[in-house]
Amino acid sequence: MSEKTGLVAVTSRSFSTHPLLRQQLQKEYINVKFNESNEQLTGEKLVNFLQGAEKAIIGLELIDEILLAKLPDLKVICKMGTGIDKIDFKALNQYNVAFTHTPGVNKRSVSELVLALVFTLLRHLPAINANVKKDKWRQLRGTTLTGKVVGIIGFGAIGRDLAELLKGFNCQCLIYDVIEHNNLPPHVTQINLEKLLMNSDIVTLHVPLTLNNYHFIDKPQLSKMKKGSILINTARGGLINEEALYEFLQHNYLQAAALDVFETEPKVPLKLLQLDNFFATSHIAGSTEEAILAMGLQAIEGLKVATIPKIENYA
Structure with a gap:
């Protein structure tokens, strides 16, 4: 089947409901189908939707060996967004399916949500x-962000962008990353995880x-955090033990926490929601008009340049 006539299936709901992205994809490919269900596809619904497709643009769907075994026509997958924890790269390699994603495109969208959560x-x-x-009419007394020490765990595109924004608030940024970074700005210092947790007023995850x-x-990590500090997670839910977080919030060791992501989305632990010092959003960090458009356009280009993944690059 030719490049233009092969079926392209879009499971991503944010892409499927975006008029400009739909229009652009249909300019590039003749045979396109969109997820009109307004729900994340799983199981047989996902298999049925992708059946016969040569290329796919996905969102948060699980791509594993069980799925790919049922989709012999699928040759290319492009994921909108950064997270690849739901992608089985060994299976992609086994079934000779090319892959790419759109990391870093939504960095400003995520960074701004972090600031919004911090202010909240x-x-x-x-x-x-x-x-x-x-x-x-109670005027509860808060604190300012200006001059605070912010610990940034993960210093990729989003971590760097957040540090740049925090510069305007005269914040000292302590970063922890598996990569050693050189030529950091004066307000950014790379240290080990323990020191970051002990010295940060605010800790935010970006790995x-x-x-x-x-x-x-x-x-162990929560116990090392500065008493009265704040924890933010806009990365992935499984990074935090939510049961442990509940204990540290319930006993007011931490001042507060805000999570945009959870281990078993869309289910959020009821115990956490009942705490006054816990704030939740529904995985919206990358959900701005600007970010969705940028990620979608890059995903369309990604369909043309995706390659068979080298497993060691995603270990």
């Missing part, structure tokens, strides 16, 4: 909003989820 917690906005709606860092933040 520092200024007690949920409690204040609830009080005003109940006709209770991919892998088999090696599941529950990267657990009881």
